[in-house]
Amino acid sequence: MKKFLIYTAKIFVVILLIAVGLDGIYTYAFLQSKNRGKIETVFNSKAKSYDVVILGSSRANNHFVSQMFEDRGLKIFNYGMSGGHLFEASLMLKLMIERKYEIKNVILEADLNLSNDHQSEGVSAKFLPYIHNSEVIKNHFETQEDFNELYYIPFYRYIKFDGKIGFREIYKIVKGEKTNLLDNSGYYPLIKHKKGNMKNNIANLNPLPHNKYYEEIKNICKANHIRFIAIMTPMCENVMGMNYFDKVKKAYPEIHNYENVVVENKYFSSCGHMNDAGAKMFTARILTDFFKK
Template sequence: MKKFLLYIAKVFVIIVLCAVLLDGLYTYVYMKSQNRGKVENVINSKAQNFDVIILGSSRANNHFVSQMFEDKGLKTFNYGMSGGHLFEASLMLKLMIERNYKIKNVILEADLNLSNDREAEGIASLFLPYIHNSQVIKDHFESQKNFKELYYIPFYRFIKYETKIGVRETFFTAIGKKTNALDNLGFYPLEKHKNGNMKNNIVNLNPLPHNKYYEEIKTICKENNINFIAVMTPMCENVIGMNYFDKVQKAYPEIHNYENAVVENKYFSSCGHMTSDGAKKFTARILNDFFKK
C-alpha cells in the first residue's frame, strides 16, 4: 500500500511539473507574438499615439473603415472583435492605457451588447495567456466565477480553451503565421451574399440600465482626457423590434443613434452587418458628423 501511495504521489508531482512547464512554454510563445491577432498586438506593444481607436463587436469590426479616417489625416485602428462584448472592449482600452497609449478619440459601438455585462468566453480567452503578466488582466477577470481555476491551476486555461489558445493556436503563434485580423487597419470588409440572413428579431432584447463595462469605458476616457463617442450602428430594414434602440437612447442619452443611417438591404451582408459599401457609406457619415474640419 505504501509503495502504491508513493507511486501515486510521484505521478501527481510529475503531472504538476509538466503542467507548470507547459504553462510557462505556452505563455512565453504568446508573450513574443504581435502579428497574429488584435489582443497580442496591444499586449506586446509599446506606447503609441492614435487620433481614433474603434472598439466594439463585429458591428464595429465590419462597420468602420479605418482607411477613410486615415485619408482625413487621422491615425486610426479598428480594434472591434467579432463575437466580443463590452467586457472585452473595456479590457482592450485598459491595456492600451497600461501601455501608455495616447488616444484622442474612442469610438465605441454600443448597442446590442448593452443588453449584457457578461464576458464572451471565446474572445475573453484570448487574454488568458497573459493573466500572470498583466495586473490589468488579472483584475478584470477577478470577478468571474472561474477566476481561481484559471489563475491558480497551471495550464488549466490552455486546456479549457484549447480551441482558442491550445496546441494548434500556440504552434501557429510560435511560427509567426499571420491572420487577417490586422489587415486593413483592423477593419474587416464583408461582401453581399445571396444566402445572408436578412431577418432579425430583437423584440426580447433590453439594454441593462447600468452596464458595468460601458460605464468603465466612459470613466477611462474621462480620466485620460479622451473624447468618447458612443454610437449605435445600422441594421437592415427587416429587423423586428427596432424600438430596442429607443430603449437604449432613453437609458443612455449620450449614445448617438445611427441605426437608420443605412437601411437598404443592398448595403447589408446580413441583417446586423453591412457590406463594405454599406460600411463606407456609414463611415462617411461618422466622419462628417464628428471629424469635419
C-alpha cells in the first residue's frame, strides 16, 4: 500500500510539473503576441493616445467606421469585439487605463447587452493567459464562479478554453500569423451580398436596472476625465419588440438612442448588423452630432 501511495504521489508530482511547465510556455507565447487580436494588442502595448476609443460588441465593431473619424483628423481605434458583452468592454477599458492610455472620448455601444451582466466565455477567455500578470484582469474575474480553478490550477484555463487559447492559437502565434481583426483601425465592414437573418424578436428583452459593467465604464471615464458617449445603434425594420430601446432610455436617460437613424433592410447584413453602406450613414450622423469641426 505504501509503495502504491508513493507511486501515485510521484505521478501527481510529474503531472503537476508538466502542467506548470506548459502553463509557463503558453503564457510566455501570449506575452509576445501583438498582431493576433485586440486584447493581446492592448495588453502587450505601452501607453497610447487616442481621440476616440470605440467599445462594445459586434454592433460596435461593424457600425463605427474608423476611417471616417480619421478623415476628420481624429486618432481612433475600434475595440468592439464580436460576441463580447459589457463584461469584456469594461475590462478592455481597465487594461487601457492600466497601460496609461490617454483617451479623450469613449464611445460605448450600449443597447442589447444592457440586458445581462454575464461574461461572454468565448471572448473573455482571451484575457485569461494574462490573469497572473495583471491585477486588473485578476480582480475582474474574481467574482466569477470558476475563478479559483482558472487562477490556481496550472494549465487548467488553457485546457478548458482550448478552442480559443489552446495549442492551435499558440502555433499561430509562433508562426507570426496575422488576423484581420486589427485592420481598418479595428472596424470590420460587412460587405457580403448574401444577407443573414433579417428577422429578430427582442420583445422579451429587458435592460437591467443597474448593469454593473456599464456603470464601471461610466465611472472609469469620469475618474479619468474621459468624455463618455453611450449610444444605441440601429436595427433593421423587421425587428419585433423595438420598445426595448424605450426601456433602455427610461432606465439610462444619458444613453443616446440612434436605433432609428438607419432602418431600411438594404443597409443591413443581418437584422442586428448594418452593412458597410449603412455603417457609413450611421457614422456620418455620429460625427455630425458629437464631433463637429
